[in-house]
Each structure stands twice: as C-alpha cells, then as structure tokens.
Amino acid sequence: MKKQMIAHFANEGNTTIPELCNITKLSAPKVSSLLSELISEGIVKDYGKMDSTGGRRPNVYGLAPESxxxxxxxxxxxxxxxxxxxxxxxxxxxxxxxxxxxxxxxxxxxxxxxxxxxxxxxxxxxxxxxxxxxxxxxxxxxxxxxxxxxxxxxxxxxxxxxxxxxxxxxxxxxxxxxxxxFGEYSAGVVNDEKNILFINLDYGLGMGMIIDGQLYYGKSGYSGEFGHIPFFDNEVICNCGKKGCLETEASGWAALKKLKSKLDEGSNSLITKKGKHIDEITVEDIVDAANNDDTLAIELIEGIGENIGKGVAMLINIFNPELVILGGVFAETREYIQLPIRSAVQKYSLSLMNNDTTFKLSKLGNQxxxxxxxxxxxxxxxxxxx
The missing domain is CATH 3.30.420.40 (ATPase, nucleotide binding domain)
Known part of the structure; x- marks a missing residue:
C-alpha cells in the first residue's frame, strides 16, 4: 500500500489524506499511520496546510525530492x-x-x-x-x-x-x-493530449508513440521504426541492410550524402569554411549552417523535410493523432524543417485527418x-x- 501511495504522489503530485483514502480505500487513521512511516523514512514530506476557501484546511503531502x-x-x-x-x-x-x-x-x-x-x-x-x-x-x-x-x-x-x-x-x-x-509527454510540450507521435529527426529517423496516454512498445518493444518503412524505389541500401527505406532519403545520413554530392559539384557553403575534411562533416554542422542562413544547408533541410512530411502524412492517415512533436537535431532548425514537413502533410494526408492534428517542436530539446x-x-x- 505504501508503494501505491508513492506511485500516486509520483504521478499526480501532492495530495491530502482524504484524497489518499479515496485512492487506497483505507481509513483515515490507517493512511495517517502509513504517511507517518513514509515521513520517518524520508520518502514523503508534510508540506503544510493547503489553500482553502473555507472550513478546516487539510495538510498536503508529497514526495521528498531528495528521497x-x-x-x-x-x-x-x-x-x-x-x-x-x-x-x-x-x-x-x-x-x-x-x-x-x-x-x-x-x-x-x-x-x-x-x-x-x-x-x-x-x-x-x-x-x-x-x-x-x-x-x-x-x-x-x-x-x-x-x-x-x-x-x-x-x-x-x-x-x-x-x-x-x-x-x-x-x-x-x-x-x-x-x-x-515520454520526456515531452511527462515534462515537456504536451498539455492534455493523449494520442501523440514524437518524430526523432536525427542521423536516423525514429518515432515514439503515446496511445491513450500510454507509451506504446509493441509485442517485443521494437515499435516506432518509422525510418525503415520501404518508401522509395531507389536501390539505396539503408543502415538496416534493406533497400529503399524512408531513412535513405529523409534522415541525417541522407542529408550528409546529398551535401557531399553538392560540394563535389562545386556548391559553396559555410560548412566548408570550418576547415573540416568532407568526411568529418556532421549533421550538427548542417544544422548550424542553416541557422546561420546558409543557402545550401537550408535547401538540403527543405528537401529532407518534404520527404519526412510524406512519411508523417501516412502516419496521420493511420493513427489520426492529436499531436505530432518534432524533435531531434533537425528540430533545432525550427521553421526550416517544420514548414516543409507541414506542407507535405497538407499535400499528402487526408484533410479530415490533418485538420485534427497539431504540430509542435520539442520543448525539452537536447534534454x-x-x-x-x-x-x-x-x-x-x-x-x-x-
């Protein structure tokens, strides 16, 4: 029963003895006794009287942060x-x-x-x-x-x-x-939404799903391999070993490949002024260049964003989510990645679906x-x- 009370504090925050009685179905004296034990163990704290519009003000209890x-x-x-x-x-x-x-x-x-x-x-x-x-x-x-x-x-x-x-x-x-x-759902950009897709825009292309307020894993915990949908007939071998995955045209790896091709063709970019060998350039370099108004980097991100948007449009048609969160390193370019994704979603998903879906950038970012x-x-x- 102590564990149930601790779990309630962790999930719902501070609460009162009457509320704990309703949750645990125990009497007030029993709840008070358990709280006293948790307080003596340093797990729970008595935070004093709660604000009240009238009557006797009950004490509020919650987890001790340092426990x-x-x-x-x-x-x-x-x-x-x-x-x-x-x-x-x-x-x-x-x-x-x-x-x-x-x-x-x-x-x-x-x-x-x-x-x-x-x-x-x-x-x-x-x-x-x-x-x-x-x-x-x-x-x-x-x-x-x-x-x-x-x-x-x-x-x-x-x-x-x-x-x-x-x-x-x-x-x-x-x-x-x-x-x-889960970080965004619990402590980030999510408000009351319960059906959420988190798209991780990094070297690869991943996804986390919250369905009815629960993190979805699938049978063995392998759900969310968004980047490995067979999306293109391009004969490009993905890191997973298969051909034509969405990730081959819509990921950090794809952006680096396209960048090297453009540089070999003679295109100019702020990226080359860092003194790095072409094989040492990272996705973070592309993001930094785009955020400093580098034309080539912005064009690459827009192209990647359109391909990602096609994939997200398919997800919206399947899941009909309330919220799509864009996170990962490419999300740091903000509108440079968000606009082409949303444009492609509008173009390729059903309007009845995408009208019900809100897009947000990650609030927690790198954290x-x-x-x-x-x-x-x-x-x-x-x-x-x-």
Whole structure:
C-alpha cells in the first residue's frame, strides 16, 4: 500500500489524506499511520496546510525530492547527454554533448561505462540515493529484458546487466525516440493530449508513440521504426541492410550524402569554411549552417523535410493523432524543417485527418531523452504503467 501511495504522489503530485483514502480505500487513521512511516523514512514530506476557501484546511503531502534520484543517459552518434533528476522530476545536474563516438565495439561500450562512473563520482549525493539508471540507445531495444540488438550485443547476458555490474546501480534500457517521447509527454510540450507521435529527426529517423496516454512498445518493444518503412524505389541500401527505406532519403545520413554530392559539384557553403575534411562533416554542422542562413544547408533541410512530411502524412492517415512533436537535431532548425514537413502533410494526408492534428517542436530539446530516461526508470521502479 505504501508503494501505491508513492506511485500516486509520483504521478499526480501532492495530495491530502482524504484524497489518499479515496485512492487506497483505507481509513483515515490507517493512511495517517502509513504517511507517518513514509515521513520517518524520508520518502514523503508534510508540506503544510493547503489553500482553502473555507472550513478546516487539510495538510498536503508529497514526495521528498531528495528521497531518491535517477540518472538518465541519452546516447547519440557523436555525444552523450547525461543528467540527474530527483523524485519530483527536477533536473539536479546535466551535462549536454559530452564527447563520445558511438560504435558497435567493446571499446565504445567500455568508454560509456567510464563516462557514467565519472558522472556518478562527481555528484554531491550519496551513491545509494541513486535508485536507477536509464540508458537510451537507437535501434532495437527489448526494454523488458534489457537486451540491445543494434548496439553492444556481444554476450548472452543482457546489456543492462553488463552495465549494471560495472556501475553498481540498477540499469534499464530503452529506445532513444521512445524515451524522448515520454520526456515531452511527462515534462515537456504536451498539455492534455493523449494520442501523440514524437518524430526523432536525427542521423536516423525514429518515432515514439503515446496511445491513450500510454507509451506504446509493441509485442517485443521494437515499435516506432518509422525510418525503415520501404518508401522509395531507389536501390539505396539503408543502415538496416534493406533497400529503399524512408531513412535513405529523409534522415541525417541522407542529408550528409546529398551535401557531399553538392560540394563535389562545386556548391559553396559555410560548412566548408570550418576547415573540416568532407568526411568529418556532421549533421550538427548542417544544422548550424542553416541557422546561420546558409543557402545550401537550408535547401538540403527543405528537401529532407518534404520527404519526412510524406512519411508523417501516412502516419496521420493511420493513427489520426492529436499531436505530432518534432524533435531531434533537425528540430533545432525550427521553421526550416517544420514548414516543409507541414506542407507535405497538407499535400499528402487526408484533410479530415490533418485538420485534427497539431504540430509542435520539442520543448525539452537536447534534454528530452535524459528527462524521459529518468522518468521511465522512476515509473518502472514504482511499477507504474506496467
């Protein structure tokens, strides 16, 4: 029953004894007794009298923010975002764009473990106050078993257990796009919407789905592989090994390929003035150039955006969502990516569908995955949304 009360505080926020009685179906003396135990354990705090228009004002109770902490790690292609939140979703510490190169090699995994341990060592809280670690990776993740099938699948033991043995704290894995979707849903741009598609516009093209207020995983946790819809008859081999995926013409990888082709043809861009070799140019370089009004970068993003919009139009026709959130690195270009996507959606989706769909840019930005990872760990430890 204590766990149910903690879960209610985590999901709904501060509340009163009468409200807890209604939820738990327990008497007021029993609820008061359980609250006293939780307060003595440092998990719950008495926040004093609530505002009232009349009558006796009841006390309000809620989670003590410092009673537990969670670490979220969002692993990108060329960097890591890592942060710490408390029990009330407050970000205590965050490091964005920590240098790191994601490779499917044992050395890359070991470097990830070292970064996590260094972050923990630099915290001012006791290690036993950290209740769990959430790690986001792209590709196929079975969140229930802790296996990653796209990266670091070197041993029979689940990746979550391998990392857990190195850091000494319970570890949970999830797909990066789903964690970002949950971050926005729980603490970002979402208001009252319950049916949401989060499109992760990065080197690849991912998606997280919220259906009826619940994060959707599919049978084995592999849902949302938006980028691998067979969309084009182009004979281009995708990173997944198949041909013609949407990702081959509508992703960061596609933008880099198109950029190199344009530069080889003699096009000019601010990107080349950074002194990088053509093979060292990143998607972030394209985004920075576009935000500095570079014509070539803007044209590339518009082309990518139109292709993405065709794919989103198909999703709208299938799911009829209330809200589509655009996140990931390309979302940092704001209208440069949003306008061609919305234009294509208007052109290719059914008007009755797209008229009911709102588009928003990610509010949490680069922090979406970290916040989502922390909150997913918190929910799993409290057995919420199970």
């Amino acid at each position: 537990g902490f969670f670490i979220g790690i969002d692993v990108k292609k060329y960097h890591i975002n890592i942060g710490l939140t408390d029990f009330q979703k407050n970000i205590i510490k965050i490091e964005e764009r920590h240098p790191y190169i994601l490779k499917n090699e044992k050395g890359s995994l070991q470097e990830l473990v070292e970064i996590i341990n260094e972050f923990i060592a630099g915290l001012t809280i006791q290690k036993d106050k950290i209740l769990g670690i959430g790690i986001n990776l792209s590709g196929r993740i079975n969140y229930a078993t802790g296996y990653s099938y796209s990266f670091f699948n070197f041993q029979e033991e689940p990746l979550s257990k391998i990392i857990e043995s190195e850091v000494g704290i319970r570890v949970f894995l999830d797909n990066d796009s789903r964690a970002m979707a 979406a995955g970290v916040v989502g990872a922390c909150l997913l760990v918190r929910n799993r430890l409290l057995a919420l949304d199970q």
